[in-house]
Amino acid sequence: MSTRRIYLDHSATTPLDERVFQAMQPYFSEIYGNPSSVHQFGQEAEAAIEQARQDIATIFHCQPQEIIFTSGGSESDNLAIRGAAFAARQNHKGNHIVTQALEHSAVGRTFKQLEEVFGFEVSYVPIDKEGRVTPYALRSVMRDDTVLVSIMYANNEIGTINPITELAAVAHEYGAIFHTDAVQAAGQLDLNVSHLGIDLMSISGHKFYGPKGIGALYVRHDTPIIPIQTGGSHEFGLRSGTHNVPSIVGMAKALQFAYQEREKHIEHYQLLRDRLIDGILNTIEDVRLTGSRTERLPSHASFVFKHIDANNMLMALDAKGIAASSGSACKTGNPEPSGVILALGYDLEWAMGSLRLSVGRQTTLEDIDYTLEILPQVVTVGRKLWTPIA
Template sequence: MPAPRTVYLDHSASTPCDPQVVEAMMPYFSEVYGNSSSSHSFGRKAEMAIEDARESIARVLNCKPTEIVFTSGGSESDNLAVRGAGWMQRAHGKGAHLITTPVEHSAVSAPIKQMAGLQGFKATFLPVSSEAWVDPEDLAAHLRDDTAVVSVIYANNEVGTVAPIPQLAALAHTRGALFHTDAVQAAGQLNLDVQALGVDLMSLSAHKFYGPKGVGALYIRDGLDLVSAQAGGSHERGRRAGTHNTPFIVGMAKALEIAHAEREARTAHYRAMRDLLIDGILTRVPDVLLTGHREQRLPSHASFIVRGVDSSKLLMHLDMRGVAASGGSACKTGNPEPSGVLLAMGYSPEDATGSLRLTVGHHTTADDITYAVETVRASVEKLRALAKMFAS
């Protein structure tokens, strides 16, 4: 039976590409197709488009265009940041101690674990509160003279908590450590001014702010001679080898420009929809907890633990009724292990298997929310009744 309607509430996993962005990209597939490294006119046209995109992104980040490196997305930006900065710091004699949190995206935690396991780095994972809050006092207590890099996620992808980045970055600098933040979820919703944030490195991914998938950027503060994590040609001033993806880079710049211009209106709408969703779920569905921080929270993000319900079954039921949701992180789909983020926040493995993430976008309506809340309520009721039946 076809679903009566569809409601997409998984904007933290990905957003639709804005038609204005698609239009801006189109000429760069088959009209302006030169390799931006070629010196002839075809190459120069592509290079000009890339440099315009770099300038446009730099305006939003309040940095120099030369401080932007284009990558294939958030994962690559995170890898380049922690590896490139860690290797550089060690080569300069700063030390090999890395600090991060247990609530990072795996694109940060996996390279850090690799560096600790294979390359002699030491890694410290800071404690977090039950709301995934990183306390600056905990960072201060764990910083050392040999701390090379601190990496803390700006807005958490699973539970939406927004970290106090300016305070954390300032603390890292008091001990000569570099500070990286993964701003993949924050982009389009929170302030991306790198001077105000005080960060040295910041990762972005276009598909989270209505741009194309497979393109991202890393802000690298001037003067940091990062070791390239992807070696080869001298693209991006030797910091990232690989032929530029001209249409996607143009698309990312356009998407960020729109997101920046419309940030206030969009986030006001997200907040209104998110709060309807949170209130609806908490009042209509019994035995549900809100996860993450109540106030310091991404405007688009609602996340819960639905007690006594297996998240993967709930997502299937919701999908059959046309509601697209997530168990926490799109990158964890198919992984039956309870979320490490929720465990680090102090939830039991049983509770952590009931995670539900609903993230709104600028096309989300109040009707969508009403439908989604009722669908979650009915699906949870059914799953709990089935579980009771099989248990008896």
Template structure:
């Protein structure tokens, strides 16, 4: 059993901030009314709900009513894509969709289903080797009938940040709507939707020290959106279901804290990340950094190792007390090579050897030093076993 444990999987989830827990607690047993009820219990809950909406809208620089509460990033992505696609089709507008093979499955598989089941033609842009997509790439794929483009602000698996403001401008040239999955970016990058120029943006609270199971979707005024689930008139008819007030309060509190303390944490994340990247690249042979070296998430380091199976590596690191990931937390455990790494041009052998290490508020320089001492030895052992059994 290791003497201590080091958590380097903050892109998968983050621990809930104690201040967030404190803010949520009264809404489980004290202020417990249904916010749709007209009595004082309901009004108290509704006040907390709308205060939370205003807090989130302030961070995103949008109107409060443009925020739709969801159960997380996956639902937000689905609501954005299906909502716009269905509404546009009903209105007789274009049906062509654009995305990339690097998107989270909540976008990628939804787009694929919209094409396979509903007949909406979809173009998957080919990124460069670092995962970047340029405005020129998007402009070349735009058609007169393009209705929606969805490209993530920052990639969960390789950390690359896309020039979303420029990409959104290209989409708008043809009258298309632009959605960005900002789940990984929230808490680290600027989410000002006026600067980004996006029409839809999804976030998930557990990526920025909030609770799991709650998120939000920004929908710019005038953007057509057919609800993905029907029922009551919650969220102005855009997302039915009784509000989870404690989690929504927690999300708003976590987001407010993240940006109030942004200047405190981001430089620390960058220093830890760069120390980790430099150490791995200088001490381990047959390794490549994935994603863009400079234009990447402050907390994010990701690599591919030759002759290494990612899941085997994760198990050995776990036995050494290091929690890491081979890529998206929604795909870890899959014996197949990373679809993202294959899309970047890595062959199957390299794509099997992905490792993602993401730092957080509790990560120390001593943690990174310990990882840099352990990781080369673990890689050497895994490679030796892999080559011997080949």
């Protein structure tokens, strides 16, 4: 085991910013009232929530009442998609909903459930070889009865950024609502909702140095959507449940810091990311960059390696102190390829060996150079262990 600890899994989660931690602390102790209570204890907590809502709205360029607090990216996706689909049904609009194969499971499985349990008709937009959804491809599946389109802003596994403004415009031509999962984009890409022209947008606190278990959904003011969690009518009736005050405060602070300091961080990420990509492509054989070289998240590098089981690779890297991740899952010792990599057209000889390396604020050039030294050794050993697929 190595004594080094290099964290290259910032797309999975980021550490909490120390300044955010400080800002959250009073809401665990002194300021403990229930924000729904009329007394001063409650109103102090309520004021903090409304300030957080205002701060996020400033970054989104929207009205504060268009921000709904949720328990994270998954819940925001569920509320957006199921809420909009159910509202369309209630209003006797169409029954056709659209997404694509590379979505996070919070979107993908919600669409599956809407299809299998609730009888919606789902179409999947074809993707290009870099995993991008083009406006042309979206247009090819749109119909007059399409009520909802959900396409992610940036992909978690391959980092590809989609042309959201153009895609939203196509959806609107057909009178459909447009949702984007911006969970990976938040903290790095433009979140101005009037530039993007979207109706619904999901974010999650823990991807931009905020706390885990907190998220938000932007709901454009005239968007027909009904709650999926009913109860005491919190959050303008769209999401019931007593507010997680410290985390709401923390998420808003984290987003503010991320956008105040964005240029500096993006420059740092891109330098490290490009060094990783060039170093890996130049020194290792039979490796491909997955996703786009240019239209990709600044912090994100992802690859497929031929004839290697990614789970072996992850364990070997971990033993050398490098934390990375893969889209391939190891379920009870039975490795499975990444669905995203398969959808991009790679066969099993490649799809078992996907690797994601995502850099962050604390990552250094030395961390990258150490990774570039270790990875070729890990790949060489891993390939010796490869058993051909029958």
